[in-house]
Amino acid sequence: MDQTAVHTMAQTGESLAELAYRQIEEMIVTLKLEPGAVVNERTLTDVTNMGRTPVREAVQKLAWEGLMEIRPRSGIAIAALNxxxxxxxxxxxxxxxxxxxxxxxxxxxxxxxxxxxxxxxxxxxxxxxxxxxxxxxxxxxxxxxxxxxxxxxxxxxxxxxxxxxxxxxxxxxxxxxxxxxxxxxxxxxxxxxxxxxxxxxxxxxxxxxxxxxxxxx
Known part of the structure; x- marks a missing residue:
């Protein structure tokens, strides 16, 4: 999601966590984050240009939705796609x-x-x-x-x-x-x-x- 889109969404009053969620969700849906891949929090903060706190909140929501799996000390796994x-x-x-x-x-x-x-x-x-x-x-x-x-x-x-x-x-x-x-x-x-x-x-x-x-x- 480009920065123009991020700015547009920011004008709607969405929180940083919601913006981070939308960006990461889109990358999962469009397979830019490949099924089965393991990423870390730093990678997600870099690709979203967001801080650790909103990214962490987004990851927790995506994990609850079954799109990610948080693996302590191993990283964050993108859900497989069968x-x-x-x-x-x-x-x-x-x-x-x-x-x-x-x-x-x-x-x-x-x-x-x-x-x-x-x-x-x-x-x-x-x-x-x-x-x-x-x-x-x-x-x-x-x-x-x-x-x-x-x-x-x-x-x-x-x-x-x-x-x-x-x-x-x-x-x-x-x-x-x-x-x-x-x-x-x-x-x-x-x-x-x-x-x-x-x-x-x-x-x-x-x-x-x-x-x-x-x-x-």
């Missing part, structure tokens, strides 16, 4: 995604709708420009706003790590047409939420997970 696990992630994710989509359609405010529409526009622009990283960033924003719009912090906390694992698998398993299909599936879900159609939104969430299942080995 494509066979993608289906297990989607099994765990499908039910909670339906709840979030339904509740976002029921309770989402106009501000959420504006942000969801912006995320949809960014996804479609990424599709047109074949911009995988741009799509992943828009997808992260979508997941965050979805959780906020649903007004169900319990479901959002359950979904968040599963969504990150899904992005990582998607990046690893993508093939020609994946960007277009994924952007289309997300756009259909966003339209149903903005239209305040809870049943349709839940069904579109299921269709999104169904599309992702086609990528699993």
């Amino acid at each position: 494509p066979q696990d993608f289906s297990r992630v989607l099994d765990a994710r499908e039910g909670v995604e339906r709840v979030l989509a339904r509740d976002a359609a029921l309770y989402g405010a106009s501000l959420h709708h504006e942000r969801l529409k912006a995320a949809s526009d960014a996804m479609m622009a990424a599709r047109s420009g074949n911009d995988v990283i741009g799509f992943l960033n828009a997808d992260k924003i979508f997941d965050t706003v979805l959780g906020q719009a649903a007004e169900n912090p319990y479901a959002a906390r359950l979904a968040s790590p599963l969504q990150t694992h899904s992005r990582r698998f998607w990046f690893r398993l993508q093939r020609p047409g994946s960007l277009e299909q994924s952007a289309g599936a997300h756009t259909a879900l966003i339209k149903a939420i903005i239209a305040r159609e809870p049943g349709k939104a839940a069904d579109e969430a299921t269709r999104l997970i169904g599309y992702l299942r086609t990528m699993a080995p």
Whole structure:
């Protein structure tokens, strides 16, 4: 993540720990931090240009989410990536995604709708420009706003790590047409939420997970 992006996020009021988390998460999702690799805290402070405290907090959160493993006196291991696990992630994710989509359609405010529409526009622009990283960033924003719009912090906390694992698998398993299909599936879900159609939104969430299942080995 470049420094312009970091500055932009800083203007949103995010803490240094949140900024460090986003940077490291992106590097894990896009495999810049390779699965199974072992790094140390100094390496992460160097690549994020962050201090030890925010990096340490970010690592603790990523370890809780199952993306890292803290090994005392040995370093920090990046979680292995077994494509066979993608289906297990989607099994765990499908039910909670339906709840979030339904509740976002029921309770989402106009501000959420504006942000969801912006995320949809960014996804479609990424599709047109074949911009995988741009799509992943828009997808992260979508997941965050979805959780906020649903007004169900319990479901959002359950979904968040599963969504990150899904992005990582998607990046690893993508093939020609994946960007277009994924952007289309997300756009259909966003339209149903903005239209305040809870049943349709839940069904579109299921269709999104169904599309992702086609990528699993």
